[in-house]
Amino acid sequence: MELPFSESYKIKMVEPIRKSSKEERQRWIKEAGYNLFNLKSEQVFIDLLTDSGTGAMSDRQWASMMMGDESYAGATSYYNLKHAVKNILGFEYMLPTHQGRAAENVLFSALISEGDVIPGNTHFDTTKGHIEFRKATAIDCTINEAFDTTAQHPFKGNVDLNKLESVYLKYPKERIPATIVTVTCNSAGGQPVSMENLREVYELSKKYGIRVIFDSARFAENAYFIKTREPGYASKTIKQIVAEMFTHADGMTMSSKKDGIVNMGGFIALKEEALFKKAAQFNIIYEGYITYGGMSGRDMNALAQGLDEGTEFDYLETRIKQVAYLGQKLKGFGVPVQEPFGGHAIFVDAKRFLPHLPKEQFVAQTLAVELYKEAGARAVEIGALLADRDPITRKNRYPKLELLRLAIPRRVYTNNHMDVIAAALKNVYHRRSEIKTGYKIIDEAPILRHFTVQLTPYQQNVVRSTDR
Numbered sequence: 001m002e003l004p005f006s007e008s009y010k011i012k013m014v015e016p017i018r019k020s021s022k023e024e025r026q027r028w029i030k031e032a033g034y035n036l037f038n039l040k041s042e043q044v045f046i047d048l049l050t051d052s053g054t055g056a057m058s059d060r061q062w063a064s065m066m067m068g069d070e071s072y073a074g075a076t077s078y079y080n081l082k083h084a085v086k087n088i089l090g091f092e093y094m095l096p097t098h099q100g101r102a103a104e105n106v107l108f109s110a111l112i113s114e115g116d117v118i119p120g121n122t123h124f125d126t127t128k129g130h131i132e133f134r135k136a137t138a139i140d141c142t143i144n145e146a147f148d149t150t151a152q153h154p155f156k157g158n159v160d161l162n163k164l165e166s167v168y169l170k171y172p173k174e175r176i177p178a179t180i181v182t183v184t185c186n187s188a189g190g191q192p193v194s195m196e197n198l199r200e201v202y203e204l205s206k207k208y209g210i211r212v213i214f215d216s217a218r219f220a221e222n223a224y225f226i227k228t229r230e231p232g233y234a235s236k237t238i239k240q241i242v243a244e245m246f247t248h249a250d251g252m253t254m255s256s257k258k259d260g261i262v263n264m265g266g267f268i269a270l271k272e273e274a275l276f277k278k279a280a281q282f283n284i285i286y287e288g289y290i291t292y293g294g295m296s297g298r299d300m301n302a303l304a305q306g307l308d309e310g311t312e313f314d315y316l317e318t319r320i321k322q323v324a325y326l327g328q329k330l331k332g333f334g335v336p337v338q339e340p341f342g343g344h345a346i347f348v349d350a351k352r353f354l355p356h357l358p359k360e361q362f363v364a365q366t367l368a369v370e371l372y373k374e375a376g377a378r379a380v381e382i383g384a385l386l387a388d389r390d391p392i393t394r395k396n397r398y399p400k401l402e403l404l405r406l407a408i409p410r411r412v413y414t415n416n417h418m419d420v421i422a423a424a425l426k427n428v429y430h431r432r433s434e435i436k437t438g439y440k441i442i443d444e445a446p447i448l449r450h451f452t453v454q455l456t457p458y459q460q461n462v463v464r465s466t467d468r
């Protein structure tokens with residue numbers, strides 16, 4: 001008998017979690033304005049809100065924290081991180097920041113002006129937020145297959161080169177400070193970008209004199225998919241693939257809370273000295289001195305170690321197979337999920353799950369609330385709430401996809417937890433026709449509204465049995 005797959009680690013420390021009753025959950029979610037970000041974590045049993053900063057650090061990372069150097073300038077921890085970035089990612093210049101959006105804020109302050117356009121595959125929400133905040137425009141050039149959850153394509157995060165070139169032809173290059181390629185493409189479902197596409201995007205951009213920046217939060221998961229899906233990479237190590245990927249970029253922003261496997265942190269890495277110097281000034285204003293930029297020494301040490309562990313095949317295989325395990329279970333139950341499965345999360349296609357709900361009633365958010373009521377599991381809407389309003393017309397933007405994202409924290413939950421999630425969604429799926437209405441907004445912020453939005457059931461005067 002072939003031995004089954006199992007995790008490439010064992011558990012040394014545990015944290016208790018608590019179940020709740022359906023009645024408690026109905027009260028809590030109402031008090032939270034039907035926004036799962038407003039729940040207290042102790043009101044959640046299995047938390048799949050995000051894989052960002054929620055991972056479990058290794059014994060080696062904790063050990064490296066004890067060796068953190070908290071010197072203001074020139075700390076050994078800074079040099080540990082700088083060397084890891086140079087050795088693993090290949091960049092000469094590095095600026096630590098407190099998280100990924102801070103890296104965006106600093107780099108974009110040096111790079112983006114009003115009226116600029118920034119093409120790329122689907123930009124992440126904070127990336128787009130930082131672009132639009134500067135009165136610039138993000139242009140989505142992702143391949144069309146990305147928007148069909150049933151289409152089989154190994155690299156749905158790929159940039160459509162024709163769409164990209166049409167942007168390069170339409171605007172003068174002075175108005176295109178960078179193209180941003182997100183690896184893996186979070187907003188398109190954690191879908192990877194192929195090495196071939198990264199190379200072609202870089203070559204095309206060089207032809208037009210445009211800089212390429214990778215939004216790199218899940219670069220290691222992207223490398224795993226290149227290794228397992230792209231011809232010619234099966235026998236290469238993850239570290240070899242990662243090094244090759246970044247030869248096709250002029251710079252990167254990083255949310256270390258993802259593939260850096262730390263709870264907080266980020267950085268910018270660059271090849272150009274001039275841009276580094278300009279960004280360094282903004283880093284000092286917004287984040288901190290250039291050798292710590294918003295991170296403590298111990299955290300930089302843990303990140304240096306995390307970058308090394310996060311680019312090991314065994315770790316990535318354990319992680320990505322757990323995500324696929326959940327995806328297979330859901331598929332087996334007939335729940336519509338995006339395929340092929342992404343690296344960090346399973347995306348439930350809420351439009352196919354609740355086809356009878358109008359988009360104005362926030363379909364994926366409705367499903368998120370139902371999953372919470374069912375099992376105390378917290379997932380997140382990737383749909384019209386997240387898409388915000390158009391910054392000019394202020395009209396709601398309705399994206400092509402309404403997704404419920406089940407993000408899996410790194411090294412945190414077991415497959416038994418995945419079984420609970422799958423069973424809960426199966427139950428909701430069986431009673432989907434009873435979910436007759438969604439939600440409407442009663443309060444929202446002008447930008448990144450999904451974090452704080454307050455909702456109410458769509459037809460307030462109709463009392464539904466589940467809300468009584």
Ligand SMILES: *Cc1c(COP(=O)(O)O)cnc(C)c1O
Pocket residue numbers: 052099100101102124126127182186215216217218254255256257258265266
């Ligand atoms: C998480 C993320 C960011 C933002 O990083 P934070 O650490 O959350 O500020 C940017 N881009 C992508 C692709 C991300 O996944």
